[in-house]
Amino acid sequence: MRGILLELDCSRWIVSEALEKIRDSVKFVKGSDSRERMFEACVETVGIQNKNNAGLILDVATRWISTYSMLSRAIKFKDALRNLSEVEPSYKFFPSELEWSRAALINEFLSPFAEMTKLVSGSSYPTANLYFMHVWKIETWLIYHAASEDEAIREMVKIMKLKFDKYWEDYSDIVAIAAVLDPRLKFKCLEYCYSTLNPSTSKSKADCIRKKIEKLFRVYKKTTKTTTATTSETTLENSLPAGYGSHLLVLEAGSLPSTEADYYHPMYKLSSVQGTGSVGLNR
Numbered sequence: 001m002r003g004i005l006l007e008l009d010c011s012r013w014i015v016s017e018a019l020e021k022i023r024d025s026v027k028f029v030k031g032s033d034s035r036e037r038m039f040e041a042c043v044e045t046v047g048i049q050n051k052n053n054a055g056l057i058l059d060v061a062t063r064w065i066s067t068y069s070m071l072s073r074a075i076k077f078k079d080a081l082r083n084l085s086e087v088e089p090s091y092k093f094f095p096s097e098l099e100w101s102r103a104a105l106i107n108e109f110l111s112p113f114a115e116m117t118k119l120v121s122g123s124s125y126p127t128a129n130l131y132f133m134h135v136w137k138i139e140t141w142l143i144y145h146a147a148s149e150d151e152a153i154r155e156m157v158k159i160m161k162l163k164f165d166k167y168w169e170d171y172s173d174i175v176a177i178a179a180v181l182d183p184r185l186k187f188k189c190l191e192y193c194y195s196t197l198n199p200s201t202s203k204s205k206a207d208c209i210r211k212k213i214e215k216l217f218r219v220y221k222k223t224t225k226t227t228t229a230t231t232s233e234t235t236l237e238n239s240l241p242a243g244y245g246s247h248l249l250v251l252e253a254g255s256l257p258s259t260e261a262d263y264y265h266p267m268y269k270l271s272s273v274q275g276t277g278s279v280g281l282n283r
Contacts, residue, residue, distance in 0.1 A: 017099060018095055018098075018099035018100070018102040018103045018106075019067070019071075019103065019106075021093050021094070021095040021099055022070065022071065022074045022093075022095060022099075022103055023058065023059065023061075023070070024093040025056075025074065025081055025091075025093045025094065025095075026056045026057065026058045026070060026074065027058060028091055028093060029055075029056050029084070030055075030056065030058060035088075036055070038084065038087075038088060039055075039056075039077075039080060039081075039084055042080040042081075042083040042084045042087070043077065043080045045080075045083055046079040046080050046082075046083050048076070048077060048079065048080055054073065055073075056070075056073055056074060056077060057069050057070045057073045058070060064110060064113070065110070065113065065114055065117055067106075067110070068107060068110035068111065068113070068114045069114075071103050071104075071106060071107040071110070072107055074103070075100075075103065075104055075107060078100060081094055082094060098150075101150070102150065102152065102153065105145065105148075105150075105153055108141065109138070109141050109145075111137075112134040112135075112137040112138050112141075113134075113138070115134055116131060116134045119131070119134075128174075128175065128178040129178045129179055129181060129182035129185070130182075131175040131178065131179075132175045132176055132178065132179035132185075132190075132193070133179070133185075133189075133193075135168065135172070135175060136193045136197070138164065139164065139168075139197060140196065140197065142157050142160060142161045142164060143161075143197065145157050146158070146161065173208070173209060173212060176190060176209050177209060177212065177213055177216070180209065180213060187206060187209075187210070190206055190209065191203075191206050194206055
């Protein structure tokens with residue numbers, strides 16, 4: 001994931017004008033209290049619902065996840081920024097429709113990365129089973145926009161697809177297996193996703209994953225048998241009270257005390273039968 005984002009960073013120049021105008025718009029609004037109040041008035045004028053009073057966000061240019069947050073918020077307030085450009089002559093950074101379109105596409109592409117980052121950094125439960133669907137979204141996006149009418153987007157997708165294929169080739173099977181083990185997804189979901197990407201190879205890919213799961217299960221089954229046998233012997237020995245060594249505690253029929261209080265009666269005592277390596281309760 002990081003490698004693909006680095007490649008996206010390398011192709012920043014392709015969509016740099018759109019990003020820079022949005023970034024400059026945010027800087028303009030947040031440049032003074034009076035401008036922020038003016039922007040809030042524009043939000044009310046165009047009728048944007050903003051119950052949480054969320055404003056524009058300025059990104060860190062070297063962090064694409066923060067760029068995603070900036071774009072998401074700016075797209076939400078697009079009409080307010082347009083209104084600001086109409087009422088404030090000094091605001092000269094409003095993007096063109098083509099630039100807004102490019103910004104929206106980049107935002108759409110970054111969405112799965114943002115979700116995966118949240119899964120990795122903010123979850124206290126296993127999340128490997130959820131990665132596959134996000135990876136599938138990314139690859140679907142790349143395939144769909146490879147034929148974009150916008151030459152800049154086509155060029156950017158071409159660069160990123162090469163990196164995507166390189167980075168995901170080695171461990172795509174791992175996230176696919178994790179998805180199959182999720183009872184909400186299983187093989188049906190896997191087969192559907194593969195068929196949408198490439199119908200001609202979907203069956204062979206699914207069969208490959210099935211064989212790898214079966215191989216993993218055989219190894220697991222063999223390892224479990226060996227581990228269980230060893231653990232049983234160790235557990236039995238470790239469960240004896242300290243000082244009894246390898247003696248086995250045997251409570252013979254008829255030798256048990258009749259009540260709990262009898263355990264403490266002097267007539268009942270533990271005696272070690274050294275010849276058999278066992279201990280009995282004698283009356």
